Amino acid sequence: MRYLDEQTIDFLAIGAAVLGSGGGGDPYLGKLMAKEAIIEKGKVRLIDVEKVPDDELVIPSAMMGAPAVMLEKLPNGGEPEAAFRAVESFFRKKAYATMSIEAGGINSCIPVYTAARLGLPLVDVDGMGRAFPEIPMVTFSLGGLQASPMVCCDEKGNKVVLETIDNPWVETLSRAVTVAMGLSSIIGLYVMDGKTLKEFGVRGTISLAIEIGERIVSANKRKESPVDSILEVTKGYRLFEGKVIDVQRDLTTGFVRGQTIFEGIESYKGSSFRLDFQNENLVAWLDNEPCAMVPDLVTVLDRETGSPITTEHLRYGQRVVVIGMPCAPIWRTEKGLAQVGPRYFKYDIDYEPIEDLMRRRSP
Amino acid sequence: MSYRMGIDVGGTNTDAVVLDVDDRVVAKSKRPTSEDISSGIKEAVDAVLVESRIDPSLIINAMLGTTHSTNGIVERKGLSKIGIIRLCAPSGLGVPPYLDWPSDIIPHIGKNYVMVKGGYEYNGKPIAEPDKDEIKEACHALQNKNIEALAVSCAFSPVNNDQELLVKEIASDVFGTDFPVSLSSEIGSIGILERENATILNAAILRIAASAYGSFQNVLREHGIKANLFITQNDGSLMSVDYACMYPVFTIASGPTNSLRGAAFLSGLSDAIVVDVGGTTTDVGILRSGFPRESTTAVEIGGVRTNFRMPDLIAIGLGGGSIVRYEQDVLTVGPDSVGYKITKEARIFGGSTLTATDIAVASGMAELGNPSSVADVDRSTVKKAVKIITEMVEEVIDRMKTTSEDMPVITVGGGSILLPGRLRGASKVIKPENFEVANAIGAAISQISGSIDGVYDVATKGRNNVITEVKEAAINEAIRAGAEAKTVEIVDLEEIPLAYLPSNAVRFRVKAVGQLKK
Numbered sequence: 038m039r040y041l042d043e044q045t046i047d048f049l050a051i052g053a054a055v056l057g058s059g060g061g062g063d064p065y066l067g068k069l070m071a072k073e074a075i076i077e078k079g080k081v082r083l084i085d086v087e088k089v090p091d092d093e094l095v096i097p098s099a100m101m102g103a104p105a106v107m108l109e110k111l112p113n114g115g116e117p118e119a120a121f122r123a124v125e126s127f128f129r130k131k132a133y134a135t136m137s138i139e140a141g142g143i144n145s146c147i148p149v150y151t152a153a154r155l156g157l158p159l160v161d162v163d164g165m166g167r168a169f170p171e172i173p174m175v176t177f178s179l180g181g182l183q184a185s186p187m188v189c190c191d192e193k194g195n196k197v198v199l200e201t202i203d204n205p206w207v208e209t210l211s212r213a214v215t216v217a218m219g220l221s222s223i224i225g226l227y228v229m230d231g232k233t234l235k236e237f238g239v240r241g242t243i244s245l246a247i248e249i250g251e252r253i254v255s256a257n258k259r260k261e262s263p264v265d266s267i268l269e270v271t272k273g274y275r276l277f278e279g280k281v282i283d284v285q286r287d288l289t290t291g292f293v294r295g296q297t298i299f300e301g302i303e304s305y306k307g308s309s310f311r312l313d314f315q316n317e318n319l320v321a322w323l324d325n326e327p328c329a330m331v332p333d334l335v336t337v338l339d340r341e342t343g344s345p346i347t348t349e350h351l352r353y354g355q356r357v358v359v360i361g362m363p364c365a366p367i368w369r370t371e372k373g374l375a376q377v378g379p380r381y382f383k384y385d386i387d388y389e390p391i392e393d394l395m396r397r398r399s400p
Numbered sequence: 401m402s403y404r405m406g407i408d409v410g411g412t413n414t415d416a417v418v419l420d421v422d423d424r425v426v427a428k429s430k431r432p433t434s435e436d437i438s439s440g441i442k443e444a445v446d447a448v449l450v451e452s453r454i455d456p457s458l459i460i461n462a463m464l465g466t467t468h469s470t471n472g473i474v475e476r477k478g479l480s481k482i483g484i485i486r487l488c489a490p491s492g493l494g495v496p497p498y499l500d501w502p503s504d505i506i507p508h509i510g511k512n513y514v515m516v517k518g519g520y521e522y523n524g525k526p527i528a529e530p531d532k533d534e535i536k537e538a539c540h541a542l543q544n545k546n547i548e549a550l551a552v553s554c555a556f557s558p559v560n561n562d563q564e565l566l567v568k569e570i571a572s573d574v575f576g577t578d579f580p581v582s583l584s585s586e587i588g589s590i591g592i593l594e595r596e597n598a599t600i601l602n603a604a605i606l607r608i609a610a611s612a613y614g615s616f617q618n619v620l621r622e623h624g625i626k627a628n629l630f631i632t633q634n635d636g637s638l639m640s641v642d643y644a645c646m647y648p649v650f651t652i653a654s655g656p657t658n659s660l661r662g663a664a665f666l667s668g669l670s671d672a673i674v675v676d677v678g679g680t681t682t683d684v685g686i687l688r689s690g691f692p693r694e695s696t697t698a699v700e701i702g703g704v705r706t707n708f709r710m711p712d713l714i715a716i717g718l719g720g721g722s723i724v725r726y727e728q729d730v731l732t733v734g735p736d737s738v739g740y741k742i743t744k745e746a747r748i749f750g751g752s753t754l755t756a757t758d759i760a761v762a763s764g765m766a767e768l769g770n771p772s773s774v775a776d777v778d779r780s781t782v783k784k785a786v787k788i789i790t791e792m793v794e795e796v797i798d799r800m801k802t803t804s805e806d807m808p809v810i811t812v813g814g815g816s817i818l819l820p821g822r823l824r825g826a827s828k829v830i831k832p833e834n835f836e837v838a839n840a841i842g843a844a845i846s847q848i849s850g851s852i853d854g855v856y857d858v859a860t861k862g863r864n865n866v867i868t869e870v871k872e873a874a875i876n877e878a879i880r881a882g883a884e885a886k887t888v889e890i891v892d893l894e895e896i897p898l899a900y901l902p903s904n905a906v907r908f909r910v911k912a913v914g915q916l917k918k
Contacts, residue, residue, distance in 0.1 A: 069499050069593075106522045108591045110555045114494025192491040192527075219521040285863070286895075341799075 048250030053145035060317030061142015061168030074153035093133035102221030116223035141168030329361035406844025412679025427452035438615030483542030487518030519555030609648030662842030677815030720815030850877025883914030
């Protein structure tokens, strides 16, 4: 067990953006909210999964919406509490703890904010080990857990509790609700007991994110590149080094779909590199061959500072290192890949683990 | 025959140059920067006019590059007490202004804000209708705190600035029409916290800017110069004085931009590393196609997070006035400097402090002042100091580079006499003629710009067609503002997706710049 203080939140936010795989939303806002809550209410207790009794209620909390909207329309502050009260009254049971459903990006920090505000512990776990664009894309789905009942709260004080027949309907209805709420809402979903949490949660992701963030900050202090140190702790690979030469975004589908084109520098000079994304990075193509693919993680880092750059912040001329990291093993099962593999994202390719792809490249 | 004058107010020296229509340097001067800015400008202008012997009325354009007003932010000096009205409620209350600000700036600008009903959704619908009485009440509350300027921010104001304009109108009723008001929609783009921060900073330096630019105007008028007056921005383009008095925050980092642009002009190179050695600090930047490479990370100004585009620079504490001394038997150069007092305190000028410039003279790299006054400095000290200076610069050059390949290095600034003719990592070292006034030359050759800012439907027209259209429109704006058509190019293109709906509306902000017609 450890306590999360203001400084730990700085590390968490940086590490969460690395795990965000290009998406998940800029954690900056969540970081500010979490820090304010900690200053006001005190440090947050981070507990191990094993500490949660089997029959206790855990309510994950998160923020849903379009990243660019969250940069403009900031929360009211009362939403997480409203969300929890709604869920608790539905189950007629008090929450034992809160947790992150998506440790990549802003939703690493929102549960810290909730935990501080409500005086609850935060469980060191999440349901993705990264960020994903759709609500059903959590490990708990593989165990049959439903996202419903789900609650959406907006800054105006509106609350909508959704009870749906399955997860796709949760996605459809909560999206419609969130659009009507102005493309940003605070949500509670995948409410579960301690037993389910232990069986299907991706363990230790909050402390992993903190560790990554701490390594980046300390490398920067020593004026060193943190890339190797990040690869060590995430068991990841360096995929490419280069310069952004074009970013194309298409918003027609309700997701930010697009691709980023890079031009190689140094040992990657002469190579072409492309990253396809749908909110998060999906497939990385080196000289038109895939070198990493969803559900493995692909993240773009600033070449000098190692700071993660999310897809909405990619700009022409940036010098970057692209890294790939293996996903949580549960995603590599048949059921997992059916839900988040390349074919789900309309690619006509079979999933190959990043370890295999990299082994084939290096003679 | 007509002329242009460029003036650069640096931390140590104020430089002035006069260029003719063919961009030849007719005269140049260098004088110590004064505490009040204006007497330093006056002396530099005096000197350059005497040297040029031209009729001052023939100077048709005069450009001033100064980061004086923004130094106020870094040094926490001369800042005004600010009030903020943010139109956002019921959103935004969970993340109030100043959450992430360094605490030492707060006593200077206060922490006075009111969040009122208003703001827009992503699709332009109001989050809440603004309430005039509530806004008026907020103005009175801030007035009671004795604020000296007002900053206004609003959710999604880059999409619609009506509510911010409403606050400005009400504020002018309450505070009077002359009361300074900065609107976030005119300062920055998407990202309310960063835009609001920049707006607060802008409002906080309005007073410093007005007095600096006002004295610049007075000095020139006193000299019989009737030229159009411009202030340089950090992207290498110009603002009128009136505009600069309203948006001084755009001058942040204009000094290094001027020196990089001046170095490009003087050397004829458009891709190179530029090392600008001043009196106290050295700035190293990279030229890409004749413009400074931009920083990719969130830019902090005096510890305050903003979303400006800024030149990517590394600054180190090395300059002509850097003090050279032994500390516990270890020789050090800087980071402290005698600054503008170099002409009194350096050994070669009759002083008693050993400076980096004294080392340059003792080593024979430069001929300046009285060389016999450094004859007693022992050889090994000189050799060691030269090595330290060289290695400091070489290290920064290496950090700025993006490839291991050697690149041309242009050395400019008065202090660049400290640098040897060869540097590790440099394919060649170029010390162009007039290197010591590269900043002022960079200001003088600054360009005139044209901007387009609008929402376009990329779904029906196609992204590429829209981009072509907005680029052309920006180029035409620049030409209308006085740019020479064949010199105009696009320097900034920002794409801000607005609606996550099938309409696919995108806001484009495009900036084109070109040379002023002569």
